Amino acid sequence: MKKRILFMTESLGIGGAQKIIVFVANQAIQAGYDVTLMAMQPDTNIFKIDSNIKVITPSILTDNKKIAIFEKVRFFRKILSSTKFDCIINFPISQTSFLALLGNKIPLLTSERGAPSMYPFIGKMVMKYMFSKSKLVGFQTSMAQDYYTQLSKSKTFVIPNPVFFDQSGQDKIFKRQDVISVGRFDPVKKFDNLIQSFIELHDDFPDERLVIYGDGPQRDLLEKMIADANAQNYIKLPGKIKITPDFYNQAKIFVLSSQYEGIPNTLLEALSTGTPVVATDCEPGGARFLTKNGTVGGPVVPFNDVQTLRNSLYHSLHHYDEALKIGELGKYVNQEFAPDIIAKKWLDEIERFVEGA
Template identity: 30%
Template structure:
């Protein structure tokens, strides 16, 4: 099947993050379905992800002002510019990734005979009350919606549910580290976050590691990433007197390469969709422990605790016990490592790409 029209993807920016990786993947997949594929970044920020050469990239000048008036003026300005781009391209469908991009795309396509699909990337519970209302209104005007988990899809009620689908993220980290590590693992407990924010729960992991350090002082905690809470984490580490045992290497592009031979990878988040970093490390067979956080991404990836250990959100004691269980039991570590790689088949990129294309085709032909 082939659609002799264009599709436009809209995202806040093309920096290095999960939503950006996914929109690049979906856009690339659509080059075999649509005549032309456009990727519009609302921000002029530098492109840090790899984008297929067949995709035309356009960048707008979206800024966030300080005052309410500035914010409103910038929002109106970017809506006008996006509308101009859409009028010039004349796509059959616009797909927006993220709440803000969808809000802007909705207003930019108003009164246009264009199909609008939204892709929700965050946990619905993480939004403020006003944004939950905005999302529900936006979703009601969309022709289709793509969620990462069933729990997220059900959050907004039956009217939204009836025109929605669930498509998880694919396993994309294909490299020489794809084959699981087969040897004695290093005494490393690792984690990674695109940005150090409260919802990532790094503070909980640090506190859990302090308990691990009492029994296993030969293990290091390596935390990849950067962000606004870095100094707070360092203060916490100093307070817990574990400075010698915690390392912050910064942001890395290939997390699986860095954590390939670690004893356990921990995802301590308070909420997550389908976390790409967990997919990547499971794909190379690293034993994982994750929180059973909304809207159910880690539970889905670990098959409710079969492919990795699940603990409650903010459960410091449970996290410490789970980590200890993995590092002291080689049989459990090997079993979790073997099961983790099942994700390679479950989230095969070709299968996920077909789901996106089939859904777009359904929306257009409906």
């Protein structure tokens, strides 16, 4: 009889964790498990979900956030009481999933997707509780795994994210034009530092442009920075864009300026195309891990150091042939993080989890 697995996530909207849990759920259904995927937030599904997976989302009729959380928790508990699952896989860990799983007796696998030090005190307590109730805990990096010293290594595993890009067009010739970055306009992405660095570079490279794709709560602040420096002609915030290999292949340099990341998907994608990168040493060390301490793809610099970020960009632009050679080395990720390799790692852990449930 097929084992029934409930995959539980916060939403099926935009997000790295959401992308990976759909990927893992798709692998599980193809491996012969009975899979239900539940999202606590009734967002539009933007990822391709196997048609054999049962997808459940609550209908929330209130704009009151506290009442909405209560309704989500009640909805989830109703699902659990009406359907027998053999085990639950939950990530990312959230306040809603914590409340929904309080007192849960069904075997649980959780996966920590961020930087451990970014969580406030309450968040750390939630994480500790969820880990204590989990039979297995997954991490994206060994650095994050090592942070939680209270967990036995036999109870944990490390699986990085896969590279999803189809590289069939990688032999095309592209004109590399702009320095780019991409992400949610959120304080932890530190786009203000990147903009300030580029403003300071302008006199040395007046023909270069910085283009940051994305949107979010800091848009007004970033636009004001650009306007105050009269930088509208060479720093652009065009909004969201569909990310493809060509997006990176047409970039001169990709910059990751974040303070916190797990495995930075955008950095992984840039490396896969051989695009030169400059990355901050974001916690808990994903950029350092992917670039092999700055020896492939491009340099890794302190996360909140505008001057060093500026100097690294200056060096990469001034010695661009050298940057291209180092960027080419980043293509190693296409072999090490290929979807079939990462899928097998996840299926091995799911089998270990389910058999021990």
